Amino acid sequence: MARHQLFVRLGDTRYRIERPWGEVPNGAGAPSDVACDAEGRIYVQLRQDPMTDPENPAVVVLAPDGRRIDAWGGAEVADGHMLSVHPDGRVFVVDRDAQEIIIFSRDGKRLGGIGRRHHPGEPFNAPCDVAFGPDGSIYVADGYAASVVHRFSAEGTPMGRWGGEGTGPGEFSTPHSVWVLPDGRVTVADRENNRVQVFTADGSWLDDWRGNHKPMSVHGAPGGGLFVTDQVPQLSLLAPDGTIVGRCRPVLNGAHGMWRGPDGRIFLSEQNPARVTCLVPVGE
Secondary structure: OOOOOEEEEEEOOOOOOOOOOOOOOOOOOEEEEEEEEEOOOEEEEEEEEOOOOOOOOOOEEOOOOOOOOEEEEOOOOOEEEEEOOOOOOOOOEHHHHHHHEEOOOOOOEEEEEOOOOOOOOOOOOOEEEEEEEEOOOOEEOOOOOEEEEEEEEEOOEEEEEEEEEOOOOOOOEEEEEEEEOOOEEEEEEEHHHEEEEEEOOOOOEEEEOOOOEEEEEEEEEEHHEEEEOOOOOOEEEEEEOEEEEHHHEOOOOOEEEEEOOOOOOOOEEEEEOEEEEEEEEOOO
């Protein structure tokens, strides 16, 4: 039992910190990302070394109360980096070093994929994250070795890409995470450039939002805003125009991934120490 209760605030909302949260297995990999479906199930991505670690589930599924209800993907996923749940319930897993986005049903059945597996550059080269636009488009931040963002149709047909290595507008140095706002703007965590860049749906540059230190994950906030986690232990809430609304320190060493659930709880995946932290909205 925790010796103390801790609270943080983002904007007008106060949160109680719960950690470690959920029945995430110890020693089976570090929680690299977390996502929720519309029913409140939580999908925890566990990162492992495919060359040396024994086979363990790549994704652990938790009930809203934290009970482990399923686990799958160990045989299919080599190097799970991040994952996202599509509005229709499919789970998209970014298999970074295998150069593929694998599409699963919510119970772990492989449904398909985007990218030619184990063929770097066709089209991915160590991709990082995946997100979905309001028109069904699929966006992939191809961050570690390509520094581009890809756009695909809802069926996975390539529709273009943009970016390139650099520090100027529209250029990237490790585009580590991507999220599409309700108005269709595409936000990209440009990690090594210490900024979030903003684009139209087809990749035209709009803005960059400064003030974050090595942003790791971006995720939509209520009212069209954006949550941003940093490599340092910081979580920020940005307004739709990029203005900083609030900041807090909910984790010890930075959260690699995050997701806001349908009940307003915020889940953060930590790798050091390996655990999930949950922020629970509370009253004053």
